[in-house]
Amino acid sequence: MFRFRIFLALSLLLNIVSLKLIAQTNTEASVKADKLVKEALVKFRESNFEKSLIISRVALNSATSAKNYSLISRSYNIIAANYNELSEVDKAIFFYKKSLYYANKTDNDSIKYNLYNNLGNMYCFEKKQFDKGISYYKKSIAYGLKINDLNQIYFTNVNIAWAYFDIGKFKEGYPYLRFVGNNTEKYGDKTTEIVVNMLNGMYASYSNEDDTANAYFLSAIHAGQDSEEQSDLSFAHLEYSKFLTRKKRYKEAYENLASYNKITEALYNQQKLEKASIAGFNLELDEYKRQIDKIENEKISQSQSLKKSRIIVILFVLISLILLVLIITLIKNIRFKKKHNLELVEAKEIAEEASLLKTQFISTISHELRTPLYGVVGITNMLLEEHKELAQSQHLSSLKFSARYLLSLVNDILQINKIEENKVILENLTFNISDEITMIKNSLSFLSQKNNNKIKVFIDPCIPEYLIGDKLRLAQILMNLVSNALKFTKDGEVEIIVNLNKVEEKFYFLEFHIKDNGVGIAVVDQNKIFEKFVQVGRKEEDYQGTGLGLSIVKRLLGLFGSKINLESNIGEGTSFSFVIPFEHDPQKTKKIIDEIEVDLTSSEVYKILIVEDNLINQLVTKKIIEKNNYVCKVVDDGFGALDIIEKEDFDLILMDINMPLMNGFETSKRIRLKGITTPIVALTAFDKDEITDESISSGINDIIVKPFEPIKLFKIISYLIKETKNVG
Structure with a gap:
C-alpha cells in the first residue's frame, strides 16, 4: 500500500x-x-x-x-x-441515446433539445410508441424554453401535431397545429412549409372541409417541388392520395401514390x-x-x-516485472478466449443457418404437399357424395385414409418445428370438456374398430360445464395419446378419465388419465419414447406412426406448465397422466361465445369469387361452395380477379396466395386501392403463422389453410359477409 x-x-x-x-x-x-x-x-x-x-x-x-x-x-x-x-431504427435509437449520454456531460442545451426531438421522432414515427415519443418531445420543448429558442419549439410542435394526426387523434393534435399556424410567419421557413400545409390538409379533411383540404395539399406539393425536402414531399403525396381515395377520385389518388413511390425509391437507392x-x-x-x-x-x-524521472523508472522496473507476468498471463487468456469465442461464434452461425434452412425446407415441403392433398381429399369426398354406391369401396376408403395420414404427418412435423422455435402461443377459447372428448372418441372410432377395442370415458361431475383455455392443443394432446393407446392394444379397452384435482380461485386443475391394457412399454424404453422419431415395440408387429406424437405431447404440456407421468409394464398395459389448469368464468365464457357465435341458417344466396390457378383445386373449391347453394365464379389469376370485380359485385373473395404473374398479396392490395371493401379470405396451403402479417398488410380479412373442414369455411364466409353489411 x-x-x-x-x-x-x-x-x-x-x-x-x-x-x-x-x-x-x-x-x-x-x-x-x-x-x-x-x-x-x-x-x-x-x-x-x-x-x-x-x-x-x-x-x-x-x-x-x-x-x-x-x-x-x-x-x-x-x-x-x-x-x-x-x-435501421434500433441502431438509430442506440446511437441517439449514446449521444444524449455525452450531451448530458456538457452544458450544451441546444444539442439536448435536438436529441430529445430526434428520439421523439423515432418512437412516434418508427417504433409507433407514441406515448414515449411525445414525452421526449415535451422534454425537447423544455430545453427549447431554457435556451429561449422559440424557433426550435415551433419545429417540435409541428412534430407533435404530426404524431397525433398519424394515429387519428386530431382533437389532441389540433392545439399544437394552431400554435404552429399562429407562428408560421414568425418562425416558419421553407423546411416546414410542406409539412405544415400537409397537416392543415389532414385536419381540414378530418373536419370534412374538402375544398380547404384540397387547397392545402396542393400547396404542400407545390412547395415541395421547389424544395430539397424530398422526403416531406413524398409524405405530402401519400396523404393527398389517402384524401383523394376517400373522395373516390381514384385516378388522381393513384398518380399521387405513384409519385410517393418514385420519390421514395430515388431517396433510398439500393446501391x-x-x-x-x-x-x-x-x-x-x-x-x-x-x-x-x-x-x-x-x-x-x-x-x-x-x-x-529516474526515480520513477527505477520503481517502475519493479512494477513492470510484475505487470509483465500479468500481461503475459492476460495475453494467453485473451488468445485462448478469443479462439474459444471464435469457435462458439462459428458453431452458433452454423446452427442458426441450419435452423433457418430447416424451417424453410419444412415450410416448402408442407406447402407442396398440402396443395395436392387438398385435391385428393376433395375429389375423394366428391366421389363418395356423388356416387353413393362407392361408399363401401375399400379403394376409396384407403385413398382417403392415406391422404389424411400424410396430412397428419405434415402437420406433426410443422407442429414440432413451431414448438422448438417458440412460435406456439396458447389461446383462450371456451369449451365443454365432455363434448371435446366425445368428438375425439368419435373421430378415433375407425382405429378402435380396426383393433377390436373399446373406448371408455369417465368425467368427474364436479367439473364445470364450460371452461376457458386452449381446447385445440388439449385435443391434440388427447388425440395423440388415445390413438397411440389404440394402436398398441388389441381386443382390449382404452380409458379416458378426467378428475377434478383442485380449485384455486377461478382455475380448475383437471387431472387426465389415458389407460390401456395393451402390450406395454419396457422400463428401458420409457425414457426414449418422448424423443423425436423414436418408436419402440416393433419387434413382432409393424405399428404405423412417425415417432412424433409423444414428443409433441410432452412439448405441448410444457406450454401448459405441466409434465406427463408414465406407468407401464410389458404385457400389462400403459397409463399416461397429467394435470392442466383451465379457467372457469361464466361472464367471460358468455362474452367469448357471443363473439364467436355465427348464424349459418340464413337463406340468402351469396355470390363468391374464387381466385385460383390450380384447375383441380378450382373444381374442388367450387363444388364445396355450390353445395351450400352459393353462386360461384372462378378466375385463374390476379389479373382476372381485378378485371371481373370491375364488372360484377361479389359478397366475398376466396384468394389463393401462390399464383404466377401476380400473387394473392399483390392482388389483394390492388383490390383495396380501388376502394373495394369486399371481404377477402386467403385460401392457401401455406402455414397460417407464416403469412399472417403480410396478409393483414395486404387487406386480407382471414386465412384458411388447405385442406379444411367445409363447415369452418362457411362459418367464416357467413361471419365476414354479415359483418361487412352491418358496417356498411
Missing part, C-alpha cells in the same frame, strides 16, 4: 508537468473533429449516407481522443441520423444502402476498437510521464 501511494504521488507530479502538452494536443484534435462533424453533416443533408457515416467515424475517433464530450455527442447524433434515414451498410459495420468495429485504443493511449501517456 505504501509503495502504491508513492507511485500515485509521483504520477500526479508527472501529469501536472505534461498537462500543457496534452491540452495542446486535445485542442488540435477538437478542431479536427469539429471540421469533420460539419463535413459529415453536409454529406448527410445531401443524402450521401455512405460518406456521412465514414466521416462521422473519423470525427468520433478525433473527438474521443480529445475527450471533447460535446463533439462526441454531435458525432453520435449524425451517426444516428444516418441510421434513421437507412431505416447507397449496401455501401452504407459496409460503412456502418466498420463503425461498429471502431466502437470496440476505441475501448482498446483508450487503454493503449493511457499506457503510452503513463510511460512517457514516467521516463521524465
